[in-house]
Amino acid sequence: MEAQKKKRRYSEEYIRFGFIVIIKDGTEMPQCVICAKVLSPAAMKPSLLQRHLHGCHQDLKGKDVDYFKRRETMLNRSKLDHSGSFHQSNKAALHASYVVALKIAQQKKPHSTGETLVMPCTKEIVRIMLGEQHAKKLDTVPLSDNTVQRRISDMSTDIKDQVVFEIKTAPLGIFALQLDETTDVRWLSRGNVVKRVFELKDELGLFFSCNDKKVTQVYLAKLNDPKWITGHAYIVDILSRLNILNKSLQGADAVVTDAVDKLKSFQMKLKLWETKVKKGNFEMFEALAERQDISDQLVNLIVDHLASLQSEMKRYFPAVSEGILKLIRDPFHTDVASVNDEIQEEFIDFVNDSSASDLFEKESSLVREVLFLGGPWSGEMTVVVLIVLVLVKDMRRSL
Structure with missing residues (x-):
């Protein structure tokens, strides 16, 4: 007489292979929660259940237990008879x-x-x-x-x-991160990229964790480093401030005098921020202020960076003499002694031209438009005066 074969029983751990159990005629049988197929009792073995998953549902072999439990719930909602067949x-x-x-x-x-x-x-x-x-x-x-x-x-x-699974199992090169390009100014675009990286740091961490290449592990280490994230927060804030300044200096209505005023204001703000940071006040930096792990070392780095920005601003935007600024704003009340010798007489004729003066008062916006930002606004007084004189001559011809 043949020895009676031992019946295999279902284990709760089999759900990780996508299988639950049904009972037919008193016998336990494994059922796939994906395709609802019922296997024979002999298939109640981890190796055979896994073979079904990898062979019939290869795209799901990386799923976690929670996924298969959700599919179990969906299967139970479906109206099944006692044998497990639809x-x-x-x-x-x-x-x-x-x-x-x-x-x-x-x-x-x-x-x-x-x-x-x-x-x-x-x-x-x-x-x-x-x-x-x-x-x-x-x-x-x-x-x-x-x-x-x-x-x-x-x-x-x-x-x-499905989307998360595809991202986890796909090679890194298949996916490209789409970055916003909101302006043609390159450094302004870089500022937006830095901001987007900070906003998507959790999603990027998940993305890089799905790939074991050496370079992605370097990126992942940075995203998991609180000190690096805090420093990144400051970079986001300061670039945002610089972006706002840069945009304010652009446009058809931008003029030299306005640009000078805005640059002076920004340099004063840099000095103010430097003072506040030294006192531990970070309220002017939105992203940085939310961080709780601002070290003394980072504070010193920020102070040094703000001081360096002030020096670079002064070097890149040299001071414009008050004489030039006054000439631009109100050429008819400029002291002739402040004008270069070779054009002083012509300048006297200009400031005493009542027709030109009246037209200048009415159409001063035209003068400002000619002296738009983008030209050699930091040049000599002679250049500025000649521009004004040419403008006035054009206005006189239109009378």
């Missing part, structure tokens, strides 16, 4: 329910639309076209308010899981 009618009804729920979501309609509009209209159409018997079959399609809501939630979760 009734064909229930399978079709379930499919139809998901299709209608998807259409409702795509059209951004209320969840009750399926029950209050779609189902009644569909029944009437089928009743008229095919008869009452066929119309009654539609009663098996679940389209209640709550059901449609669950269907949409299930589909949303499934899509998210």
Whole structure:
């Protein structure tokens, strides 16, 4: 007499392979939560269950246990008979329910639309076209308010899981990070990139953690370093301030005098920020102020950087003499002694031209427009005076 074979029993750990258990005629049988296929009792072995997962659902082999538990819930919601096989009618009804729920979501309609509009209209159409018997079959399609809501939630979760899985398993080179380009000014664009990296640091950490290449591990180490993130926060803040200044100096209406005023103001702010940082006040730097791990070493680095910015601003934007600024703002009240010798007589004729003076008062915006930012605004007094004289001559010809 053959020895009776020992029956294998289901273990809760098998859910990690995507299998639950059903009982048929008193015998435990494994059922896949993905395709609902019921395997023989002999397949109740980890190696065989894993073979089914890798062979039939290869794209899901990296899923975690929570994913398979969600699929178990979805399977239990499906109407199954005691043997674990789908009734064909229930399978079709379930499919139809998901299709209608998807259409409702795509059209951004209320969840009750399926029950209050779609189902009644569909029944009437089928009743008229095919008869009452066929119309009654539609009663098996679940389209209640709550059901449609669950269907949409299930589909949303499934899509998210698929996307995350594709990112985790794909080579790094397949995906490209799309970065905003909001301006043609290169350093301004770099400022926006730095801000985006800071805002997406958690997502980038997840992205880099999915790849074991050496370079990605370097990036991941930076994103996991609190000190590096805090320093990055300051860079985001200071570049944001510089971006605002840069934008304010651009445009068709930008003029030398306004630019000088804004640059002076920004240099004073740099000095103020330096003083505040020394006292431990970071309220002017939004991202940095939210960090709780600002070390003394970083404070010293920020102070040095702000001082360096002040020096660079003075070097890059040399001071404009008050004489030139006064000449630009009000050429008719400028002392002739401040003008270069070779053009003093012509300048006297200019400032005593009443027609030009009256027109200048009315159309002073034209003078400002000629002296727009972008030209050699830091040149000699002679250049500025000649520009004004040419303008006035043009105005006189228009009288």
